Amino acid sequence: MFTAYVVVTLLTSAVIAVAAVANLIGHDYPKRQADKLRVPRSWTLPLGALLAAGSLGLLAGFAVPVLGTLAAGGLVLYFLGAFGAHLRARDHDFGAWALFFSLAVAALGVNLAYH
Incomplete structure (x- = not known):
């Protein structure tokens, strides 16, 4: 179980970190997504900061398990909100949402199962 916990947590943290960096540096993809979902572009930085906090929180969970659990739970809530934005914009x-959401749920699942 420990191996699954480490692998899933590291993978999720890395993928979420890439998304956070894309938001924080102003990459075109998050801007296009914001336009497509009718979300103000000014939200990309705060959303990127939330993603970065989630990614770092998953890693901090190796030292303080409750932080990893809270970070994974926060990421699940974040991507549920993203799902709502997709539905609102019709x-x-x-595809991308399902990948991110599945990783967040998997990270939460292995975190809870291991601890």
């Missing part, structure tokens, strides 16, 4: 392209 955007049914859920």
Whole structure:
């Protein structure tokens, strides 16, 4: 179980960190997504900061398990909010969302199972 916990947590943290960096540096993809979902572009920085906090929180969970659990739970809530934004904008392209959401749920699941 420890191996699964470490692998899933590291993978999720890395993928979420890439998304956070894309938001924080102003990459075109998050801007296009914001436009497509009718979310103000000014939200990309705060959303990137939330993603970065989630990614770092998952890693901090190795030292303080409750932080990892809270970070994974926060990421699940974040991506549920993203799902709502997709539905509100009538955007049914859920491919990237499904990947991120599945990783967040998996991270929460292995975190709870291990601890």
